[in-house]
Amino acid sequence: MPHAAAATPQLLRRVNAQAVLRHLRGADAATGTELMALTGLTRASVIAVCEDLIGRGWIVELDQPRADPANPRKGRPARRFAFNREAGFVLGLDIGAATTTAAVADLRGTVVGRSSESFRAADIPAQERVGVIDLVCRQALEAAGKDPRNVLAVGAGIAAPVDRDGNVLVTQRFWSLFDVGLRSVLKELHGWTVLLENDANLAALGERWRGSGAGVDDLVVLLAGERLGAGVMESGRLLHGRGGAAGEMGYLDMVEGVGSSDGIAALARQWSAAGGGPSAGGPASAPRVFEDAAAGDAAALAILDRMSERMARVIASIASLINPEQVVIGGAVAESAGALLPGITARLPRFTATPPRVTVSPLGDKIVTVGAIRHALDFVEDNALELELAG
Amino acid sequence: MPHAAAATPQLLRRVNAQAVLRHLRGADAATGTELMALTGLTRASVIAVCEDLIGRGWIVELDQPRADPANPRKGRPARRFAFNREAGFVLGLDIGAATTTAAVADLRGTVVGRSSESFRAADIPAQERVGVIDLVCRQALEAAGKDPRNVLAVGAGIAAPVDRDGNVLVTQRFWSLFDVGLRSVLKELHGWTVLLENDANLAALGERWRGSGAGVDDLVVLLAGERLGAGVMESGRLLHGRGGAAGEMGYLDMVEGVGSSDGIAALARQWSAAGGGPSAGGPASAPRVFEDAAAGDAAALAILDRMSERMARVIASIASLINPEQVVIGGAVAESAGALLPGITARLPRFTATPPRVTVSPLGDKIVTVGAIRHALDFVEDNALELELAG
């Protein structure tokens, strides 16, 4: 097998075009001279690259701005090039056990449409599940006023291990049932490329992009709710492990029960069963615990204390194995989890020599869709010059 | 800053030369036609690349082999090119607390010289330490009959966290003292490029190269002795984390004391203190425990059982966070640790949904030097076209 494809002269154009495109994605606009300085290419090459990218639809040439007396520009006016953020769109999906949400975003990641639907029941057949997902996608596109043919990639997060090739680990769960469908069905119906990923991994991508881990290369995001999953980024790359189960801490019950496939909600139920709290008798839920603790309820405070201890132990074991710079707590409980931070931070040095910074996600329930959009954009950016844009 | 250097036509030659070189490193020899098939280049380009590499000293052209009547070759005889494994050499260092070992290897990794020295005492000044290390390097080169000027890189393993840039984490230990010296001193004395790494990380490189994890991309190596450290490879890459402390499990004592900076030897001492075993009264040591267990001693067997349990828990927590395909046990106790494998393997499914294969290292006390050689070779291979070979 040709281990490395031959490097033909066309490779140069691809490399240089990618460099120009990368810069234009981050900037409002750029002149030829700016691009020369940035890439080190000569003007002739820069112009050739830009004409090329205009022809492919990825960038546009802006009209000359009228003269600005406040900031007069000497010399011949420069041609100005800008990234075409509407060259296409991506979909970000959060496929939960009960609900699916879809978000449409342009190529700069600005969300322009959104839709959400709940499944009729937990045990509906795979076909119906895929049908609902497809519906949510079409609704989101309609809300955005975009044509399905302009979708360049679909990022999709599910609560199950997914390996590097996008295959679902089938050792457990019913997920395998409808996964196999999703990729081929959406490919067949719309021609879309679906990029399946674990939801905690997408949360990590989202948090690094637009959350509290912005720009952090060694980042772990804990997606805590009924289930405890971690998305791990090391040196800016997502960790998957052999079967995609990296960060799947469901079994990690050795650590005094933390993350024994229950998490915070289970603690709340224990507490509720014990009859504690001002709002005792109502349904046990994580938010209620935080509420009651804020009201000064002793039992609720004790639970928060115990949770801090458990969280600190979990984070410490992550710190020992991965040594992240920062750990972000996200998911259903994130809003209220701020109350846990002091307790966690104070305990960490007892359990690890390299305690990470611990923060709470600001992304709320959008954490997975934001990450899914980022995942899709990463694919589009990596493959821009191979993708054909629809007129 | 020029985020990406401009891609000039010379880049093509570099890429293609690297591809040819990569193949020749793995093969005995290759003809132009073979290289054409492999790279997809035309004959003219392949020959040009080879002439180039010959000029730089990386490959040689072989003489025509005399005709072999048993295997007659039609047509004009092909020119045959081969990797020049003696174009340079690398050093692999294992810098321990008490002893330093150096191995000299050619560019295919065959060890051609070796040397070892113990430090006079544990608390000698940094300068003396570096002096001993330099001595060991020179002795190893002399044993191999090689000139120091032909050393292209030095891989060095130490028992401390080292980040991606080769800097030692200075939060603890005396290591910081003599690290700072090593790189600059060897650079100054011999012009060598020293690549510092954590010893467990190098063990992982070594095990994947020439140990029981050959070819496994998601691999963890436990370096167990007085201290418990893990070298983690995910998708073929070493994990470092923010400060290089990934895999530093010294603090991971939450898991029922496993790896609480003591490991197996501590267990042996506990056992010895209790007066157990046929050889009770002698110095407590890990090998003795295995010896006595093999002799049927009940107390020793109980210790092995407890060790299996602890090891299983440690490996399970690694499996939950990293999901490796395989975990290799290496270090001082590796020889005898085979006895633990059945106990560990049997317990794993209780603690993790994704149990890895568990094996014992066959590399013995060479595990770190082998990895250090691989680390140095990786550097040389990545930078071959930038390195200047000494005549």
Added chain:
DNA sequence: GATAATTTAGATACAAGCTAAATATATTGC
């Protein structure tokens, strides 16, 4: 309002590296 200075655009010449096709060379087999 003409002219100079400045900045960018565009054109021309040429170099590096690759492909493709034609021609030359060395070996085996009859």
Added chain:
DNA sequence: GCAATATATTTAGCTTGTATCTAAATTATC
């Protein structure tokens, strides 16, 4: 010795780049 075969070498041409020169469009100055 001659055909067949596989490889080597040469020549022309393509793509992409650099370097350099000239042209164009704007501002500043007299």
